[in-house]
Structures are given as structure tokens and as C-alpha cells.
Amino acid sequence: MTVPNDCNQLGREVEIGQIEVELKRLWEADEASTNASLINFAVYSEDASALSQNSDTVREITSEHACRAILIGVDCEESEVSMRAWITAHCNLMNGNKSVCSEQIAFHLGGRASGRLSNTVFAHLNSDLPLVFWWQGELSERFNDRLYSLIQRLVIDSSEWQDPVAQFEKIVPAMQEYNLVVQDLSWTRTYHARLAIAALFDDPIALTAIPAIQKVRVVTSPEGRIAGLQLLAWFAAQCDWRKASELIASESVADSFHFEHSHGGSVEASVVTDSDSAAIGLIKIDAGDVQFTISRSKGNQVLHLNMEAQGHVSEQSAPADSEDVVGLVRDQLSRGGKNSLFRKIFPVFIDLINGTT
């Protein structure tokens, strides 16, 4: 049986059948702590060595989000079917003297026996509280209806995926049939960019320029490509554009699209990747007499907003999106809700991504 690296960090190893009893003992042993939980927060990885690192991640997250954390590390390559569990608590001082703790159960699953994930692991959820499930890496065959029927909110990071088209195909039935709330960290990475675009269009001159938009160009890092496509899908959905047909991809512009305004005018749009770019490095909107640019240098935490109209230039700065994954997850947990905006743009995004290679 493979032992996860640094399993001491995971706390005390316990028998699977004794987890709840041992957790109770843990709390009884420390009268100074308050056990708090607002969500069940599961972190799943098929890299079993990620358990220790994820424990550190959960420690950071619980400083803002009290939860019952369930870490799952799966090693499918193990020949022997096995399961081990550890318990611990992450405690944070509140108001200087009161310790508020979130309990954590870590599972290491070896071998390919199916059913243990939903049967054994999910038997330890805190009832009545929503389950937020952070799936790290590619969605495997374990991502099936038996699993996602138990989840209220799925956190993914599509920037890690090798084949986003195939991966999103697995998400669609979960969203349609089980009303699963999907929170893609790629989408979270566009949050401040979207705010910046909206801020530019607060200007009455900018607002009247929307029907005249002819061209949109988004430059992203290679990892930011999906974020760029989601940003474009959002912009198209908000402007009520209809995708007309795919343009023939050129060597330099892989993701090119042709939209139509509701009044019939056409818009050319592209998402270009550049290894020197920030995740979202440039958004350029051409509306004839009015030009908009939002730019961000790699490593910079600020967005530069620029609007030029009839000789008038307006410039602003705005905060940029975090590229720290833990920060993004924390943001997602703070937001809650049904992510209805993502659900709105999702069909447009799927249409875009299916039209690319």
C-alpha cells in the first residue's frame, strides 16, 4: 500500500468505521475550541501525493470559511484495493482568544474499486449543509452521475485540462440533469476583467457604441485560453450577439469567430494565446469611432482601462484577477448562489469551444 508523503500532516490515522467516534473524541478533548461548519468542502485529486498539500490549502481556506473538509487522494495505479483515513482540525483564533475550528477527514483510496467514493467517503458529510466539491485535474471516469448527484457545487479548473472539449462534455449532463452549480476557476479569473469592461461601458458615449462594435480581440496566456473564450462568450451574451459561423482559422489566430448584432451588423472576434501574456493580457474592442482597451502586463496586479472616442481619451486603473488558486477558490466560496451568470453564458461558451480545435 502506498503511503502518502508527509501523512503526519494529515493528523491522526483512524479506522474508517471509527471516524465519527474519533472526531467526537477530538472535540471532547479540547473545551476551548468551537467546532464550526457552514459547508462540506471536499477536495478530490487523483494524485494521491497531493493530500498533504491540499491539507495546507484547506488550512488557509478555513481561516475564512468554516467547513467540514474532506480530502480525497486516489491512487488508481495501486494494485491492491485499500483505504486509509486521518482526522485533524484546523483552528483559527477569533477575536483574539476564541479558537474556531474546522474538522478535516483525509482519505487515501488505492486501487480501482469503484463505489467506495460515494459509499464510504460521502457517508461522512455533515447533513443539511451543501457539498462543495473541488475536483482537481482532469475529470476521469469516476466523475459520473452517482458522484455528481450528491454535489451541490462543483469547483473545477479548466485551465489544467488537456482536452477541454471532451471535459466540458462530461459537465453538461451534470448541469442539465442535476442542476449542478459549476464554478470554473477559469471563469473566476475573468471576474475583474468583466468588471472592467462593464465599468468602461458606464460612459454614455461607450454605451451608444455597443451596436457599432466590429471587432473584439482577446489575448491570453496559453493557460488562460479557456478564460478568454468564456470572457468572449460573456461579452457576446451580454451584447445579445448571435454566432454566425466560424471563420477559417489562420496560423496566428486559432480561435476566430463571427457574430451578428441583433440589428444585423457583423462582429469579428478572436482569442489569441501568447506565452508572454498575463492570463488575460489584452481585451481590445473596436467600435469604429470608439476604441476600448483593457490591458494587463504579466505579473502585474493592475488592469489599465483605456477608451478613445472622437479625440477624447479616458484612462483608469482597476484591480486585476488573482492568479493564486487558493485565493480563487476562497473567492468562489464567498460568492455562493447558483452562478446564474455562468449558466447563462455556458451555452454560448460551449458553442464557441466546439467550433475550435
Add this chain to the structure above:
Amino acid sequence: MGDCWSRVIVEKPFGTDLATAKHLNKVVNNTFAEEDTYRIDHYLGKETAQNIMVLRFANAIFEPLWNNKYIEQVQITCAEHLGMEGGRGGYYDKAGALRDMVQNHLLQLLSLVAMEPPTDLSADGVRDEKVKVLRSLRQLDTPELIKENVVRAQYTAGHVDAKQVVGYREEDRVDPESMTEAYVALRVHIDTWRWSGVPFYVRMGKRLPKKATEISVHFKAPPNVLFNAIPGAAAGGNVLVIRIQPDEGISLRMVSKLPGTTLRMEPVKMDFHYATSFGKGSPEAYERLLLDAMAGDATLFARRDEVEEAWRFIDHIEKAWHESEKAPEMADFVAGSWGPKAADDLLEQDGNSWRRL
């Protein structure tokens, strides 16, 4: 001799059907008067079971809502993760889940939840009201009604607490062709003004993912106006959960606004644990009941007519399963899962689903 008394405590099973229960009652009452006969149901000795009446009748906030105007459904679940260890298959395969648990423990819990306020707290005052509930159960007296409202199942091989377990028919001392249910789920209606139209879902199963017995009272969702009309509003109504075992306690789920500038709502729960709130564990149910029997207080014991009314209801189902030519099917489920799909479908027909424990 005025201070002398003799009492008999009878442990379940109180017969195997209505006829044998009547016979047993007659035999016992030939020697002991009914007021000296104590039919023990250890569920009634649990603090939370006793607390149902206190919760309902000593608090002003619940009783006004405790009816079909505000309650959507009630679920009573008794989940066992154990199977037939220790040679219990010999007894169990003759009894089954319905006789072993539903006829006594779960119908007792149901009657406590559904009863009218008693005129006083005397043994007969309370039991008079409980028996009225049992008399008001809508009888499932045809195979068709049983097929529509009852699901029976056996488990197949699977994993529980990370251990491989065999299927019910492969268990020690169980007939390999057994038609005894290790799982049962029922939709029950109580034909009273208070409960007209409110389904009570009762389920009991062996080899489920965890050990838990609880009652959940699901209140109707608020009208689809104001907060509930907002896209992405948190779904679902309030749920009051009475945990019988383990970790006896009560929780109430409600919807709360997430901190922040935008209006987002998430379910949260207020939780009360006996062990932590009162700083000591509850006495064992049998301790309390034996003490009551010695003190001559029969409030927490089943009276003759209660037992017989419960058997009257159960007998129809047993006869349909074992004597009818149109006997409903025996479903199956993988050990370690939450029961057969047919049980999920039973609730889905009403637009409901089993609460995740």
C-alpha cells in the same frame, strides 16, 4: 401487601403478525393486568424521542406550524451499516426490516411526531393520542396500493466502511433464496385533518453507508416572491431534524444571506447536540425504561392496542409480499449505497427526494 407489585417487561418481537400479537397479549394478560404489562421499545427511552413531545408542546413556535398547511413531508430514516454479523441472520431472515424495525420503533416515532396534544402527561393520556395516529394510518390493503407505496429490497455485495461485504443472500444463516427484505421504504398517509395530504416517508435498511436514525420535518417552501423570485436564490424550505441516534440532538436548517454587497443566499443550520450542550451523555435507553417500569410509569411503553394497531397496518404488507400472487418485486441495491432506485422513485413521484444524511 398494599405496597407490593409485580410487573412484566416484554421485549420485542410482540408477535409476528396481528394474530400472534393478540395471542401473546391474551397470554400475558391472563397473568398480568394491562397496567402491569410493560412492552419495551428502547427507541422510546432515547432522550430525543422523549424530547419530541417537549419540543412540540413546550415551545410555542413549532405547534402552530405542525400541520399540513406548513409541512410538506416528514421523513423517518433508520440506517444501519451492519449486516448479519454475529449470527443474527437466523433471526433476521425470519423477521425482515418491516417486522423488525418498522412495526415497532419507527411507527412509534411516527406516532410521537404526528399525535395530537394529550390531555395530560399520564401514561394513558399520551398513549391514547399515539394510538389514534396508528388508527388513522391509511391502510395499504391491496397489492396495488402496496406496489405504489412500499419498496422492499435486499443488498448485493459492496463496500461498507471500506470493507468488502457480501450480499444479503450470501450472509451467514440466511436462506440463499430468501425473500426477506433487508431494506424497506414506505409512503404513509395519516388520514386526519392535521396531516391530510402530507406524506410520511419511512425507510429502514441494513448495509447502508452509515448508522443513523432521525426524523426530518420538511416545511413548505416560501412563496415564489421577494427573495425566492430572485434567480439563483437558495432552494428548499426549512428542515427540522430530530436525531435519535447517534449524536442525539436537533437541528434546524434555514436560509441566510451571505455576507457581501450582493444578495446571495445559502442554507445554514442551527444545531443542538445533547452531549455538548448538557456536558454529559444521555443515559442508556434501557436504563431509563427499566427505571420507569420499576417506578410504575408506563408512558414510554407500548400499550396493547398500540401494538395491535401497528400490526394491523403491517399485516397487509406482509400478506401482499408473501401470500399474494401479485406480490411486488424485491429490488436490490449495492451494499454501502443509500438503497434501491425504486425508493428514490417513490419520493420523486411526489417531487421529493430523500434527505442526505
